[in-house]
Amino acid sequence: MAMKWAIGLMTGTVLDGNIDIAMLQTDGARIAAFGPWQLAPYPDTLRADLQATLAAARDWRFQGPEPALFASTERALSEAQSEAVAHFLDQHGFSAGDIAAIGFHGQTVLHQRPGGDGKRGQTRQLGDGALMAERLGIEVVYDFRSADMAAGGQGAPLSPIYHKAMLERIGADTGTAILNLGGVANLTWHDGERLIAFDTGPANAPVNDWIGAHTGAEMDRDGKIATSGSVDADRLAQLLDHPYLSAGYPKSLDRFDFPSSMADGLSLADGAATLTAFSAAAVARGLDLLPQRLTRLVVCGGGRRNPQLMAELAARTGVNVVPAETVGLRGDAVEAECFAFLAMRTRAGLPISFPLTTGVPAPLAGGRIALPPRLVAP
DSSP states (O other), X not given: OOOEEEEEEEOOTTXXXXXXXXXXXXXXXXXXXEEEEEEEEOOHHHHHHHHHHHHHHHHHTTOSSOOTHHHHHHHHHHHHHHHHHXXXXXXXXXXXXXXXXXXXXXXXXXXXXXXXXXXXXXXXXXXXXXXXXXXXXXXXXXXXXXXHHHTTOOOOOOTHHHHHHXXXXXXOOTTEEEEEESSEEEEEEEOSSOEEEEEEEESSHHHHHHHHHHHOOSSOGGGHHHHHSOOOHHHHHHHTTOHHHHSOSSOOOOTTSSOGGGGTTSOHHHHHHHHHHHHHHHHHHHXXXXXXXXXXXXXXXXXXXXXXXXXXXXXXXXXXXXXXXXXXXXXXXXXXXXXXXXXXXXXXXXXXXXXXXXXXXXXXXXXXXXXXXXXSOO
């Protein structure tokens, strides 16, 4: 397959008010080059709508008709992201014809993993791929998770096949894994044959919510509040008894499976310290599940910018913990790059989920393709 430019779009569950936009030159199997990357802020009104929609989704829990708010928020989100892409292309000197496809993840509002009783999981991402394709005149790949869950998979994480390409690009050995710290933490390891990945536990979401509830701020910037507090060892020990942490992979989490209420009763600083330590300790438990001991974690995602979280990771895992930039990767752009990569895989009919990543019975293709009007056959 030819190497072509694709754009990936990602908006995480931490609701930081930004759209991640990244260009990647790829054939869906290898990384040829990294293109421009930037954050595009959402309109303030859309961020408020998304917060309300997430709250409605938690009340809904896939029971009965979707909340009416979903449709209006989905359209507003799709229009905002389309506008952001148009501005991005213009700003960086590209035209629609330069782009083979856009990988449009959309906004996850609810993700429910399969039950132990054999019940299949469900997921909902807001994102109208057809509307975006019409607005931009570019092929759009979207709805990446539904096929996996319909086949009995976890629907997450979908990043492992891109993480594998990252590991190959940097020439990593089997002692290295990729760790992404978003709202949830996910880990990817590859030994040349097996591709293993799973959500280890929470990352930024609980401490962000804790800080937001107590101060109104978006996050514990630079980990300063956690640094000023003390970890409640008894509370941490209780949290580490959670059965999810010792469960085998594949496994995945919703952003709210480990809530900020885990720190209820603690002071602001001690709660932040304890939640931060728990996210790191959960990663350490995840490493214990891998077939071999690691020597290095390459960390991407917003959590790598939190010095306290990175220090906790190093202390609790006992491995070399390095930001993605130290090995020539872009830690902030990885999730958006991933969906550019997955878009090209979908166009090529290649699998995007695997038995040891999401739990599907066999490697499975996914994603839906929306063609712009100029490419739709009459």
